[in-house]
Amino acid sequence: MSFRLKLMLPLLAVFTASVGYPLLYAFYLSLTNYKITARYNTRLVGLKQYIATLQDPNYWNALQVTGTFVLLAVFIEFWLGLFIALALQKQKRIRNFTRSFLLTPMFVTPIAIGLLFRFLLHQQLGVIPTFLDKFGFSYDFFGPGKALYSIIFIDVWQWTPFMVLLLLAGLEGLSRSPFEAAKVDGASAFFTFRKITLPLLVPVISVAVLIRALDAMKVFEYVFAITRGGPAIQTMTIQYYTYQTGIQFYRLGLASAMSYLLLIIVMVIVVILFKRIESTRKNP
Amino acid sequence: MRKLNKVAKLAAISAAVAVVLAGCSSSSEETATDTGAAAGAVSGTVRVLMEGVPDTDIVSGLLADFNAEYPDVKVEFETASYDQMRDKYVASFTAAEPSYDLAILDNPWVGDFAKAGFVQPLDDLIAATDGYDYADFTAPLRAIGESDGKVYGVPFYNYALGLIYRSDLVTAEPATLDELAATAKSLTTADRAGIAMQPQKGYKAFEEWGNFLFAAGGSIYTDGKVKLTTPEAKKAMETYIEMYKSSAPKNSLNWGPDDALRSASSDKSAMLVSYNWMLPKLNNPDGDSGALAGKFKLAPIPGGKQVLGSWHWAIPTNSNASDAAWAFVSWISSKSGESKRVTAGGAPTRTSVFTDPAATAKDPDYLATILKILSNAEPLCQGSNCDEMITAVGTEINAAFAGEKSVDDALAAAEEQANKIQAE
Numbered sequence: 001m002s003f004r005l006k007l008m009l010p011l012l013a014v015f016t017a018s019v020g021y022p023l024l025y026a027f028y029l030s031l032t033n034y035k036i037t038a039r040y041n042t043r044l045v046g047l048k049q050y051i052a053t054l055q056d057p058n059y060w061n062a063l064q065v066t067g068t069f070v071l072l073a074v075f076i077e078f079w080l081g082l083f084i085a086l087a088l089q090k091q092k093r094i095r096n097f098t099r100s101f102l103l104t105p106m107f108v109t110p111i112a113i114g115l116l117f118r119f120l121l122h123q124q125l126g127v128i129p130t131f132l133d134k135f136g137f138s139y140d141f142f143g144p145g146k147a148l149y150s151i152i153f154i155d156v157w158q159w160t161p162f163m164v165l166l167l168l169a170g171l172e173g174l175s176r177s178p179f180e181a182a183k184v185d186g187a188s189a190f191f192t193f194r195k196i197t198l199p200l201l202v203p204v205i206s207v208a209v210l211i212r213a214l215d216a217m218k219v220f221e222y223v224f225a226i227t228r229g230g231p232a233i234q235t236m237t238i239q240y241y242t243y244q245t246g247i248q249f250y251r252l253g254l255a256s257a258m259s260y261l262l263l264i265i266v267m268v269i270v271v272i273l274f275k276r277i278e279s280t281r282k283n284p
Numbered sequence: 285m286r287k288l289n290k291v292a293k294l295a296a297i298s299a300a301v302a303v304v305l306a307g308c309s310s311s312s313e314e315t316a317t318d319t320g321a322a323a324g325a326v327s328g329t330v331r332v333l334m335e336g337v338p339d340t341d342i343v344s345g346l347l348a349d350f351n352a353e354y355p356d357v358k359v360e361f362e363t364a365s366y367d368q369m370r371d372k373y374v375a376s377f378t379a380a381e382p383s384y385d386l387a388i389l390d391n392p393w394v395g396d397f398a399k400a401g402f403v404q405p406l407d408d409l410i411a412a413t414d415g416y417d418y419a420d421f422t423a424p425l426r427a428i429g430e431s432d433g434k435v436y437g438v439p440f441y442n443y444a445l446g447l448i449y450r451s452d453l454v455t456a457e458p459a460t461l462d463e464l465a466a467t468a469k470s471l472t473t474a475d476r477a478g479i480a481m482q483p484q485k486g487y488k489a490f491e492e493w494g495n496f497l498f499a500a501g502g503s504i505y506t507d508g509k510v511k512l513t514t515p516e517a518k519k520a521m522e523t524y525i526e527m528y529k530s531s532a533p534k535n536s537l538n539w540g541p542d543d544a545l546r547s548a549s550s551d552k553s554a555m556l557v558s559y560n561w562m563l564p565k566l567n568n569p570d571g572d573s574g575a576l577a578g579k580f581k582l583a584p585i586p587g588g589k590q591v592l593g594s595w596h597w598a599i600p601t602n603s604n605a606s607d608a609a610w611a612f613v614s615w616i617s618s619k620s621g622e623s624k625r626v627t628a629g630g631a632p633t634r635t636s637v638f639t640d641p642a643a644t645a646k647d648p649d650y651l652a653t654i655l656k657i658l659s660n661a662e663p664l665c666q667g668s669n670c671d672e673m674i675t676a677v678g679t680e681i682n683a684a685f686a687g688e689k690s691v692d693d694a695l696a697a698a699e700e701q702a703n704k705i706q707a708e
Binding site: 122125140141142143147244247250 | 535
C-alpha cells in the first residue's frame, strides 16, 4: 500500500463508519417494509417503497413547496447579501463591529429562531401584529397563501448574513487593477458592477448559492416550530414530510426511500452546478 | 490426555459464556410477576417519563405517601414536552437497555404499542391485586387502554373535552350545535370573540371538529369503518367553518389549546371547547385570568357527546422493574390513590371518585359535569395507526378551513385516507 493511501486510511475509516454505514443501512431499509411498530413483519419488498413514493401526490407537493422555498429564499438572500456586502466593503468606520453584529442571526440555532418568530408574529402575543394593529393593519402571517412566505422571510432573516460573509470575502479578494482601469476610463458604477464585479465574483457566487441552496433544502425547524406543514399542506417541506412518515408514523422503510429519491435529485443538481462552475472557471 | 484437556477447557468456557448470557438476558428484561406482590416485598427503581403538565405535579406531590407504604420503591420522574415524549418512549422500548421502566401512553399510541409488543398485558396483575376494582374506571376510559381483548394500560387521567364559557356572558348553556353557533355569534363584539377556536392542522383540528360532529348527531365510525361522507359531518364542517369566520378571533387558523386558553383568560373570547381540567386553571384566582377567575363554567358539548382523550399507565415489555412499576401504578390508580389525586386537583378516571366526599368537597358541580362528560365520550380513533389517521383527517379538515378544498372533497378525502391508513 502506498504511503499516500496509508495517510488517507484514518479519514476513510471515519467516513465509512459515520457516512457509509448509515447510507447503506438506509438503502437497505428503503428496500424493506420496515415499520417501527411492526418490526416482526419486516421483509424485502424490492422497489415498492420507491414506487409508492413516486405515486404519492403529497411527496410531489412537498418537493414543490421545498423548491419554491429554496428558489425564493436563496434568490432574496443572494441579492440582499450582495447589496449589504457591497455596502460593507465601502464602510470606513466601526467595520468589525458592524460585521460581527450582522452575522449574529447565523449563530442562533434554527429551532430557537423558529420559536422566536412564532411568538414575534403571534396574533395575541407578537410585537409585529400589535404594531400593525395600531395602524389599522391586520395580516395573518401563517394563514392560507401566506405561511410559506413568512417561513421564507424567517430564513432570509437568519441566513442572509451567511451570503454577506462569503460575498464580502470574495469582494475583498478581487484584484483592484480592473476597477482602477474602469475608473480611469470613466465607467459608471453600475457598468463596473455589471461588467467587472459580477463576472469576477462568479466562482464565489456559485459556491455561496450552492451551499445555501443545499442548506435551505433541509428546512425543517421553522416548519416544526411554527406551522407543522400547515395550513393544509402549504408548508409541508420534504424534510418535514419525511420526518412525519418515518418518525411520527413509524414507516422508516418508506421514509428511507423518500430520502434516497431526494438524494438522487440533489446529486443531479449538484453535479450540474459543479460542471457549470468548472466551465466558468475554464472559460471566464 | 492433552486433547481431553482442550475439550474440557472448551466445555468450561462454553458453560461460562452460557451463564453470562443467561445473566444478561434476565437482567435486561423483567416481566411483572402476577402475584400483586405485598408492599414490603417489592423494591426497585422505577424510571418514568412524564409530560410537563399539572397532573404530573400532582402525582409527584403524592410520592411521599406512596413511599410511606412502599419504602423500597424509588420512583424517578423525568419530564418532557409532549412533542418529545413518544419518540423518547419508542427509543427506550426498542433499546437493549431501556431508559424507562414505566410509561404513560396517550390514547392514540395504545393500539400500536400493544401490537408492537412494546408494553405488557396487565390482566394478570389486575386480577391478582386485591381490591383494585378495574371495572370502577369509566367504561370509555377502560376501552382506550384495551387492545384485542387485553388490558395494556390503566387510566392515569382523562382529557375529555367540554364547553367552557363565561357565566357572566352566557345566560343559557347551548343545547344544540345551532344554538352554540348562535350563542358564539351573539357574544362576538369588536373587543371580544364569541369563541376561541383551535383549527390548527392535524390533531387539534380533528379534536375540536370531532365535538362538532358529535353535536351534529354524527359519528366517526360506522360499522367499524371511518364514515365521514355523511350529512351530519357536512353540517358539522360547514358550521365549524362559519363559526370561525363569524365568531373566532381573527388570524387564529394556526391556534392550539394554549392560544385559545390565553384568549379566554385575557377576556378576548367568551367561550372555548377545551379539556375539562382547563376550568380550574381559568378559575384560579392566582392564575392568568385575574379578575375573571371564578366566572368560567364547564358544560358538556351541545348534544351531550364529546371527544375523549386520556393518558394511561403502561409497563414496557423491556422494563427493568416491572414489579416495582406495578406497585406504583396499582397504588396511584387504586380507589384511595385516585381519591388523593383528584382531591389534589387531578382529572378523575374512576366512577367511585365522583361520590368520594374528599374529592367532591371543593367543587361538586364541576365533578358532576365531568361525570356527565365521561359517561358519553369517544376517542377520535380506535385500533391501529391512530397518529397517522388523526393527522390525515386533521389535515383535510384544515384544508377545508383554509379554503383549499370544498367541504365535500375534504370529507371524502379524509374518509378515504383514514380507512386506507387503518387497514394497513
